Amino acid sequence: MNSSPDFPDTGPDTGPRPRPRRAAGSLTAVAVVAAVAAGGAYAAGLGPFEGESGPDPEAVAEARAFLADWAAGRLPDAAARTTGPDRAEQVLRNFTAGLDIERPKLTADEPEETGDGTVTVPFTARMPITGLGTWTYTSKLPLREQDDGAWKVDWKLSLVHPRLSDTRKFRLEREESEPVEATDRDGDTLSGTTHPSLGPVLARLAGGTDGGGPRGAVHLVDRATGKTERTEASFGGKPATKDDGPVRTTLDADWQSAAERALAQADGRNAALVALRIDDGEILAVANSPASGFNRAVSGTYAPGSTWKIVTSSALLLKGAVAPDDVVDCPQYLTVGKRFQNVETSEHPGATFRKDFTESCNTAFISLRGKLGEGELGDVAKTYFGVGQTWHVGVPSYDGSVPVPRDATEKAASMIGQGRVQANPLIMASVTATAVSGTFHQPSLVAGTEDTTTTTPIPPRVVTQLRELMRATVTEGTARGLSDLPGDIGAKTGTAEVSDDQDNNGWMVAHRGDVAVACVVEEGVTGGGSAGPVIHALLSAVPES
Template structure:
């Protein structure tokens, strides 16, 4: 009786629910377990388990590339809602409704843009361009506004729904995430920036100066004697860094009424600036800076790419131009001397990394001068075991004034970075790879320091204008190191990797080439730094290849022009 009761109890057991999955459990524990874990396999007696809710839901979630219909429909939904002023509906069509709500609300309330018409263009894949036409109206002043923008449609992972991938640039291409649009009486009066001779600096005349003019206005607008007008402006979101060197400048998009500009005089030389603009216009992704070593005055700065001032704010591995700084360190520590024998093997392994020279060359029984002139990587890497982790960092900071985030040139700039590293990364830093980061302003300053014998912080606006304090180096390099570095750079300009570019550049000259490998790039960034008399210059051509072939002719042309 007891046995029959237990069998009956087993047969009357209700389906077990585990994690949302129903498993039909019949007589025999073994079969019950099999049915539970097999995910829907047929049972011997014809009983079949069902697919789980989660499995079915996963099958229902759209995946894969977006269809043309999904892209156009999503874009139309968003643009229509935005045009109609339905902020909630427009934001709901994005993958970040909170951020979209904030910016789209401010588009009307803070930027005072009304009567908006949004016209989509022809999609390219998941990207849809569109044209914006509207009116900016503030008090009794109004002005038409027209610009082009674009959006990208993405598929939400959770449910596969196509949505507009939200970034602030969707609203206006000059917006970065965290920025806002505001129309009103500008808190910063306009400026009239002039060169060292009093000539006006305008984007029409000098295409590269747009970011410079924005930076000058932000810093000097309130003190230059001008009166504010009414403008539509991009107000930059503040990053965690607050120094002059880390912030992008606010940007004027539309001037509704003119203010009265104040005048800000810069150190730019009109002839050299015009020459620099011409040089970068002929080489894509190029940037260049020219300095006066004896004072630190910036005489020219130009970028082929508009919008971001790579010349002052770029953060790029400098490649072998860094060997100027490394050489000063090795000479001062007695680890190298211009005319003494120095190793340049094909390979050198340190910290688990195997380093090699370009084309795997070697110099047998050569001097340090020969290694510098030919840019032998292993000549520098081979000295890594004899150095402390912070030696290069200290040399860059103490002698060349780099990496301390304290330059005050008059507009935003990046002061270079040579972080303390160990093992292979420290070795890579010796040849300008690893985590070392520079821009043409920094590397022009390096050549200027060698030419002048001491560091003079570069500046675009004289410190006498606002009584600001310029950065200084804590020490000068030894007379022996300075003399040998000048010899090394002079020899390289005449007989080394810089000789072809520097051909025809006469007088007291010195140079160093560089090529910096970048992950994901087929060609390295080409670098070149040099001096001639009381001029120093440096340039970079991103993805340009060897610096002597790409950046070298740009720098050499400007040294000739300034002579």
């Protein structure tokens, strides 16, 4: 048994240095959730609390700013928002470094007034632990108004995790597994040596289809004695043995090699790509850059940006709320609590819905929000696309989330794949496959995985419309970069803003023949400019299937 360093609340600064903060442009200093979709930008500020009675909006904004800084690794900035900045920075840094946590996802919930002059903001923490999985828990941020009228997070250890205290801390323990032997769909040997990007993927296959992979746990321990009081989270299943033989995967060695080479087009940025078969959901390639570490392709949580307009369009077309040739104006700006805009404030007066889709017009899609019920977008995602249901892929995966919007601004954002909509390349490759075939197939990396999903086929009329819209995006829209490739390719680009000091994430999804692909490039600025070259390189390297 190998143990990682204990989580200390004191000690040297061993964590990664935070990135220098860039100018926030037009965003305000307290804007926390910012999002842009291909063709536009969304900035969420006070959300459901703006203009309502209840907790002071400035307190809520400060809580969300603290969570955003913590999640982005801006630990000095997060600590400066507390009543104990030196202590806070030290604890936050050692918590993430000591437990090998990377890129936490912290989501604020409804605030509460506690009656003693403080405001409490509950939050959900999703902590990806390198090479193991995600530790999810809930906690609360207490905020107190200062003498100068400003609000600060009232620092205490328990806000990081409710059980963290002066007498108890956390320890991460890992159990090493034998390197897994695996083959592709044709029986060819796969390994992290021949296909470096498969390292973290194959490691999770070590226990077969029961969740497998590297094993480990986060324990709560007594600071004085080191005795384990309880296990907070455990990862991995039954370890494989050499007698089990190689794990036969659905991967294709040629597709996998091409995918890994294609990620070189991401110019060293963090990126991920998934390719899968449309007719059965079998995964052909899973690639991550960097090759080691977090499996972004399957376990990442990202706003999908305008690639999500495939689902939004499906919801609108299913109920006949719009038709491709209907005129849906595309102005530069549209205000729904916040001002939404299109990329470079572009506009397309008198555009049809087809034009809005191919040019990825945010304002046009947001203008149609009243055509959908409050939770209808999430219902369509779950019912027709399987998003948000539990998937059994063969390795641990994040299966998406489309919460019911909390206010009009968040509903507008969800129409363009922002707000609290979350996905990853696996999900968006599956969404693409479902849209162009009409039938959801649970993605799988190994044969024989359990399938507990229940979905409804998309009517052929809507499938035809979606295929035509995606094809037009290649021939005349934002995915024109793929138009020189052979085959009847359809695609959709997307761009999603992460925070006020990071460049946008770039997205592209595409389909050709029986294969659907999805790629995200972190801080790629635009989908067409960053993810587009990756997918172009991939489809150029493999024959149409």
